[in-house]
Amino acid sequence: MVTCAIAAEVPAAAEAMRLAREAAAAADAKDPATYLAKMEAAAALRPDFPRILVNLAAAQLAADRPADALATLERLAALGFHSPVEKSQDFAPLRGRSEFEAVVKKLAANLYPRGAGEVAFTLRDVTGLIEGIAWREKTDTFYFGDVNGRAVWRRAREGALQRLTPEGDDLLGVFGIAIDESTGALWAATSAVPAMRGFQPEQDGTAALVEIDLESGAIRRTIPVVRRAGDQQSHVLGDLVLATDGSVFLPDSGAPVLWRLPSGGAALEPFAESSEFLSLQGIVLLPAGVALLADHANGLLRVDLANRAVRRIESPPDTSLIGLDGLTLAPDGCVVAIQNGLRPNRVLRLDFDDAAETVTRVTVLEAAHLTMAAPSLGCIATAGDFFFVGNAGWTRFENTGGSPSTPRSVPIFRTKLPKRKG
Numbered sequence: 001m002v003t004c005a006i007a008a009e010v011p012a013a014a015e016a017m018r019l020a021r022e023a024a025a026a027a028d029a030k031d032p033a034t035y036l037a038k039m040e041a042a043a044a045l046r047p048d049f050p051r052i053l054v055n056l057a058a059a060q061l062a063a064d065r066p067a068d069a070l071a072t073l074e075r076l077a078a079l080g081f082h083s084p085v086e087k088s089q090d091f092a093p094l095r096g097r098s099e100f101e102a103v104v105k106k107l108a109a110n111l112y113p114r115g116a117g118e119v120a121f122t123l124r125d126v127t128g129l130i131e132g133i134a135w136r137e138k139t140d141t142f143y144f145g146d147v148n149g150r151a152v153w154r155r156a157r158e159g160a161l162q163r164l165t166p167e168g169d170d171l172l173g174v175f176g177i178a179i180d181e182s183t184g185a186l187w188a189a190t191s192a193v194p195a196m197r198g199f200q201p202e203q204d205g206t207a208a209l210v211e212i213d214l215e216s217g218a219i220r221r222t223i224p225v226v227r228r229a230g231d232q233q234s235h236v237l238g239d240l241v242l243a244t245d246g247s248v249f250l251p252d253s254g255a256p257v258l259w260r261l262p263s264g265g266a267a268l269e270p271f272a273e274s275s276e277f278l279s280l281q282g283i284v285l286l287p288a289g290v291a292l293l294a295d296h297a298n299g300l301l302r303v304d305l306a307n308r309a310v311r312r313i314e315s316p317p318d319t320s321l322i323g324l325d326g327l328t329l330a331p332d333g334c335v336v337a338i339q340n341g342l343r344p345n346r347v348l349r350l351d352f353d354d355a356a357e358t359v360t361r362v363t364v365l366e367a368a369h370l371t372m373a374a375p376s377l378g379c380i381a382t383a384g385d386f387f388f389v390g391n392a393g394w395t396r397f398e399n400t401g402g403s404p405s406t407p408r409s410v411p412i413f414r415t416k417l418p419k420r421k422g
Contacts, residue, residue: 009275010275011275011276011278011298011312012045012046012312013045013046013049013276013278013297013298013299014275014278015045016042016043016045016046016049016052017042017297019038019039019041019042019045020038020039020042020051020052020055022034022038023035023036023038023039023042023055023059024055026038027058027059027062032059032062032063033063035059035062035063036059036060036062036063036065038059039052039055039056039059039060040056040059042055042056043056043072047075048079048299048315048319048320048321048322049320049322050076050079050081050083050320050322050342053072053073053075053076053079054073054076054083054085056072057069057070057072057073057076057085057091058088058090058091060072061090061091061093061094062090066093066094066097069091069094070094070099070100070103073085073100073103073107074103074106075318076107077103077106077107077110078318079318079319079320080110080319080320080344080346080364080367081107081110081320081342081343081344082107082108082110082111082343082344083107083343085104085107086100086104110343110344110367110368111343111344111368112368113367113368113369113370114364114366114367114368115347115364115365115366115367115369115415116416117347117365117366117369117413117414117415117416118413118414119371119390119411119412119413119414120387120412120413120414121155121159121412122409122410122411122412123144123155123161123409123410123411123412124159124161124407124409125407125408125409126161126393126405126407126408126409126410127148127149127404127405127406127407127408128146128147128148128149128151128393128404128405129146129147129148129149129173129195129392129393129394129396129397129405130144130145130146130147130376130389130392130393130410131145131146131147131174131175131176131238131376131377131389131392132144132145132174132175132176132177132188132189132239132376132377132389133145133177133376133377133378133379133387133388133389133412134177134178134179134186134379135179135379135380135381135382135387136179136181136214137181137381138181140157140382141154141155141156141157142154142155142381142387142412143155143164143177143179143186144161144177144389145174145175145176145177145188145189145377146173146174147173147174147175147193147195147196147397148173148195148196148197148397148402148404148405149174149197149404150169150170150171150172150173150174150190150196150197150198151163151164151165151171151174152164152165152171152174152177152186152188152212152217163217164186164212164217165212165217165219166217166218166219169197169198170219170222171188171190171210171219172190172191172192172196172203172206172207172208173190173191173192173193173195173196174188174189174190175188175189175190175191175236175237175238175239175377176188176189176237176238176239176240176282176326176377177189177240178240178241178242178248179214180242180246181214182246183246184213184214184215185211185212185213185214185220186211186212186213186214187209187210187211187212187240187242187248188209188210188212188240189207189209189237189238189239189240189250190207190208190209190210190237191206191207191208191235191236191237191238192204192205192206192207193236194397194401194402195394195397195398195400195402196402197402197403197404198402199401199402204234205227205233205234205235205254206224206225206235207224207225207235207236207237207252207254208222208223208224208225208237209222209223209237209240209248209250209259209261209268210222210223211223223261223266223267223268224268225237225252225259225268226267226268231255233252233254233255234254234255235252235254235255236252236253236254237250237251237252237253237259238251238253238280238281238282239251239281239282239283239326239377240283241283241284241285241291243263243285245263246263246264247260247261247262247263247265248260248261249271249283249285249291250268250283251277251280251281251282251283251293251294252277252280253279253280253281255277256273256274256275256276256277256278256280257270257272257273257277258270258271258272258273258277258280258283258291258293258303259271271303271308272303272308272310274301274310276295276298276301276310276311276312277293277295277298277301277310278295278296278297278298279295279296279297279298280293280294280295280301281293281294281295281296281324281325281326281327282294282324282325282326282327282328282337282338282377283327284327284328284329284335285305285329286329286335286352286356287333288354288355288356289304289305289306290302290303290304290305290355290356291303291305292313292327292335292356293327294324294325294326294327294337295324296322296323296324296325296341297322298312298322299312299313299315299320299321299322299324300312300313300315300321300324300337300350300359301313302356302357313357313358313359314358314359315359315362316359316360316361316362319359319362321337321339321348321350321359321362322339322342323339323340323341323342324337324338324339325337325338325339325340325341325375325376325377326338326375326376326377326378326388328378328379328380328386329380330349330380330384330386330417330418331380331384331417332417332418334349334350334351334352334417335349335350335352336348336349336350336365336378336386336415336417337349337350338375338376338377338378338388340374340375340376344367344368345367345368345372345373345374345375346364346365346366346367346368347364347365347366347367347372347375347378347386347388347415348362348363348364348365349361349362349363349365349417350362351363365386365415366413366415369390369413371390371391371411371413372388372390372391372411372413373390373391374390374391374392374393374394374395375388375389375390375391375392375413376388376389376392377389380417383416384417385414385415385416385417386414386415386416386417387412387413387414387415388412388413388415389410389411389412389413390410390411390412390413391410391411392410393405393408393410396408
């Protein structure tokens with residue numbers, strides 16, 4: 001089997017982050033010239049990183065270049081993000097200037113809710129960590145992956161949650177899920193993480209693809225990530241996608257690998273490996289023979305399924321694809337992306353050229369709603385609309401030893417999408 005070997009070149013994102021760390025050290029050492037030079041170099045590599053732009057503006061101001069600092073903050077505002085620069089001592093010299101107050105208003109405006117989406121329904125009395133979501137058209141049933149509860153749940157039409165998978169610890173934490181109606185299977189990407197109930201340190205890095213019977217919830221088979229010689233990576237399978245030929249693709253968030261279970265196969269195989277894989281999240285397959293991968297730290301990546309070549313897709317001007325998580329192929333052929341971990345969280349529509357070589361347009365569908373405080377994964381469901389988990393609840397499981405949370409409500413958001421033409 002052939003895979004794309006990890007390239008020797010350091011990705012621009014990794015180099016930019018290294019330069020930013022060196023710049024921070026220079027700032028601490030009261031060396032404004034080095035601080036500025038490092039931040040300028042970092043921003044030249046990745047001008048779509050919000051944090052790099054904030055730090056560049058601070059470095060420019062420290063070097064007594066206020067006009068440049070204001071221009072950099074304008075670039076940040078144009079990307080659609082927010083930073084509380086008015087509260088930072090780094091920007092104290094700009095307080096009272098009309099130009100600074102104007103850009104602060106623009107940054108604040110980026111926190112205003114955008115989009116006509118709404119909460120479709122709410123999952124009540126949830127004690128787990130709801131990350132994955134899938135919809136079965138045949139029965140109009142939603143399914144949910146629970147990382148903490150190590151379970152898959154289904155939502156009956158009347159709204160109550162019912163456990164699909166058996167009680168116990170047969171599963172690891174359940175992340176992304178997908179339904180294969182042709183085989184009556186629900187596929188789940190599972191991983192051992194500290195937020196999982198019963199997590200033990202020796203489980204760290206354990207991950208598996210699991211095939212579950214869609215009717216009974218019985219586990220048909222568990223297909224683990226098998227460590228190769230010398231592999232010390234902490235593997236995390238956070239999402240997956242089914243190909244038309246029956247194969248399954250899974251990005252690895254903890255290792256620079258895209259895994260595949262071939263149709264009829266019995267083991268996961270590394271399909272592509274790349275130094276560009278920094279923090280893989282969601283995945284979609286396009287008719288053009290391309291896999292698109294969301295990389296939270298690096299943006300959007302393209303994998304040619306024929307030759308397995310990997311490259312990053314540049315963001316169009318005044319846009320940023322940093323912080324991408326879930327990806328979903330919409331009925332009209334565009335890709336819907338969840339962007340989280342930034343301010344604000346957003347849902348984006350991404351349009352591509354026919355060969356999926358470039359992003360031709362980025363459209364903000366939703367942003368800054370209170371009901372999408374920590375969005376995770378989504379799916380296409382009723383009437384071809386996009387449904388996603390508005391608040392997975394990760395913060396409730398920080399340093400808790402995997403204990404369930406107090407019962408809460410989890411909003412499931414609905415965004416109407418354009419219908420397929422023709």
